[in-house]
Amino acid sequence: MSQVKTVLLDNEAVQALADPGHRKHRQVIAVVEALAARNLRRVGSARLVVPTAVRVEAGWNRRSPKGAVLNRLRVGDEPLDGDAANRAAGVRAALAVSVADAHLAATLAATTKPHAILTSDPDDLRRIAKHLGVELAIVTI
Amino acid sequence: MSRDLERLLDLLDAADEDTAGTSIRLPTNLRDAAVVAVKLGWASSTTELTVHGLRYALEAYAQRAVLDAHYQAHPQVRPDLAEVALATAKIDGSALAGRPDLVRRAAAEVDTVTDHPTPDDVLIYAAGLAAAVA
Numbered sequence: 001m002s003q004v005k006t007v008l009l010d011n012e013a014v015q016a017l018a019d020p021g022h023r024k025h026r027q028v029i030a031v032v033e034a035l036a037a038r039n040l041r042r043v044g045s046a047r048l049v050v051p052t053a054v055r056v057e058a059g060w061n062r063r064s065p066k067g068a069v070l071n072r073l074r075v076g077d078e079p080l081d082g083d084a085a086n087r088a089a090g091v092r093a094a095l096a097v098s099v100a101d102a103h104l105a106a107t108l109a110a111t112t113k114p115h116a117i118l119t120s121d122p123d124d125l126r127r128i129a130k131h132l133g134v135e136l137a138i139v140t141i
Numbered sequence: 142m143s144r145d146l147e148r149l150l151d152l153l154d155a156a157d158e159d160t161a162g163t164s165i166r167l168p169t170n171l172r173d174a175a176v177v178a179v180k181l182g183w184a185s186s187t188t189e190l191t192v193h194g195l196r197y198a199l200e201a202y203a204q205r206a207v208l209d210a211h212y213q214a215h216p217q218v219r220p221d222l223a224e225v226a227l228a229t230a231k232i233d234g235s236a237l238a239g240r241p242d243l244v245r246r247a248a249a250e251v252d253t254v255t256d257h258p259t260p261d262d263v264l265i266y267a268a269g270l271a272a273a274v275a
Contacts, residue, residue, distance in 0.1 A: 025218055027224075029218055030224045030225050033208065033220055033228070034228045035204075036201070039200070039204065041259065043201045071154075072207045072210075073207055073208070116232035135234070137232055137233065139231045
């Protein structure tokens, strides 16, 4: 076991983090706290990222006042550029997952490992991790 | 959230387009280590290393400050040390994620051996508890 470097958020994790009234907000905030504690001791040790396709699915517009909490918590975008789109298309063709989940899969290749993901749908993420042959800490929220 | 913190966050979110010359006094050993790091190909320049280091540090302080401001507005959502330690175990894929009882006990006891324990301190203590009962 080694310390996580990149934590990804799925749609529901984004929804939970955005809304302090969401029943899973405290659970997701605990993960942000965990990363904040690590980064204060050793700067740049872990990142919290959201693939932009997930952001679309979750309706998170960084220019909207409704996204203020998320914007301020230092959650980074992972863009769906040409390379990521090719990787995501391959995963979608192989596993018939959603576009957002396919972009999550592509993000695993583009960001620093070890990875963890906060998700309400662990089964699809297990399939993706198995398909890619990557180690992934799947945290069910 | 204070106006200064808002301003800092806006600056961190802005694109790194404009640059400014600045005079920073660096310890010579650190400056020389940065030069060697560039020679080793770890970074393209000592400026890049300095900028990354500064950005990472500011991001870390800002994230802490934003969380504290969030709890001022919503005190009920602040997780306790055991919750954060358990979250840490889960994202690390640690076996301790499956032992919330040990993690909670460790969080309750760890401040007897260290001041201001971190979530990682809790997990180390919990690992010790797990080893003791094994």
